[in-house]
Amino acid sequence: MSTNEWPDSKWEPEEIIEGLWRLRTPMTSEALPWVFAYLFKTSDGLALFDSGHGTTKAQTALKAQVEGLGFMMGDIHSLMISHAHPDHLGMAGWIKELAPDCRIMMIDVEADWYSDNGRGSQNWVQQNNLWMIRHGVSESEILAEGKTFNKENDVGDSGDRDRSWFSSKINPDVLLQDTDLIEIGNWSLQALWTPGHTPGHLCVYIPNHDLLLTGDHVLGRITPNVSMSPDDEHSGRDPLTEFLESLEKIGQYKTSVGLPAHEKLIPELSARCSELIVHHANRCAEVMAGIGESRQASASDISSRVTWNKPFAGFSIFKKRMALGETLAHLHYLEGRGEVESHADQATAITWSLT
Ligand SMILES: [Zn+2]
Structure with a gap:
């Protein structure tokens, strides 16, 4: 039996403080089995921070937990979305069906990014293949997988795929900006724009309790994916600089505990932010050493010389694309600091050298 079956008799909604619970719903991949949503009981109903995947399993799990606490899905009047990835946003459309008055809130930058991107389209797949080749x-390596790179690969192979992200777009009702106050009933929360993992990632601070909802911006054990996409390259976005600045920002908030979207609570949030900053400094050093081996190298070659959590040699083409995106995020960061430079030649791949 898979580890992310529901119901799971060992899991009960976890009360963080009075009137705030974390709810757990299954992911679609075995590597990261759960995503957490946070439920606020407010003087006028319920509010959620993040939802979960738009799969039947995840929906059933969320509903069972909300009802188990004595509430109804129709009581949800606010849904704050940390970022537009399917495990956070996927269930939003379904929640809106059960609670038509629910206001969906996102950072304005994220809403723009979400409405612009054409993921899942044929064009997107082709664009990504060309980008990897460049x-x-x-x-031949891309074709050797027996299929061209497909975005759906990222939702694992459990058979319960979340297609909501590709098929039905939701429209946010409230566009948030950095430091905006979010008044939900008796709770006074603060929106924090924390770009990096995505361009408009939202963290939420709960000042009266020194708690901070971190979404995917800060996780306790694994390092959040900070990656460069073809679109980012086109727009000149520098995700790693964004991410490091957002870590500095979050690290300054007084918190008793960080409340992440995956895995365990984070007891020392600012220490964890510092660890992540060091992690990326180390990876920058590895990327530079990776160039140094051959004086001039493609991002793909450099990515094969970086230490990943598993050996690069065994990576599928999908994992290689992820590694390439992460490597490029570091290369662009280093380029912005004058440490490396890129060389574009129409006939061959883009290469990088130390300055
Ligand atoms: Zn994410």
């Missing part, structure tokens, strides 16, 4: 992945 950065040194061989065409």
Whole structure:
């Protein structure tokens, strides 16, 4: 039996403080089995921070927990979305069906990014294949997987795929900006714009209790994915600089505990932010050493020389794309600091050298 079956008799909604629980719903991949939503009981109903995947399993799990606490899904009047990835946003459309008055809130930048991106389209797949080739992945390697790179690969192979992200777009009702106050009933919360993992990632501070909802911006054990996409390259976005600045920002808030979207609570949030900053400094050093080995190298070659959580040699083409995106995020960061430079030649892959 898979570890993310529901119901799971060992799990009860976890009360963080009075009137705030964390709820757990299954992911679609075994590597990261759960995503957490946070439920506020307010003087006028319920509010959620994040939802979960738009799968039947996850919906059933969320509903069972809300009802188990004595509430109804129709009581949800506010849904704050940390960022527009399917495990956070996927269930939003379904929640809106059960609670038509529910206001969906996102950072304005994230709402723009979400409405612009055409993920899942044929064009997107082709664009990604061309992008990988431009950065040194061989065409035969992409084709050797037996299929061209497909976005759906990222939701695992459990058979319960979340197609909501690709098929039905939701429209946010409230566009938030950095430091906006979010008044929900008797709770006074603060929106914090924390770009990096995505361009408009939202963290939420609960000042009266020194709690901070971190979404995917800060996780306790694993390092959040900070990656460069073809669109980012086109727009000149520098996700790693964004991410490091957002870590500095969050690290300054007085918190008793960080409340992440995955895995365990974070007891020392500012220490964890510092660890992540060090992690990326180390990876920058590895990326530079990776160039140094051959004086000039493609991002694909460099990515094969970086230490990942598993050996690069065994990576699927999907994992290689992730590694390439992360490597490029570090290369662009280093380029912005004058440490490396890129060389574009129409006939061959883009290469990088130390300055
Ligand atoms: Zn995410």
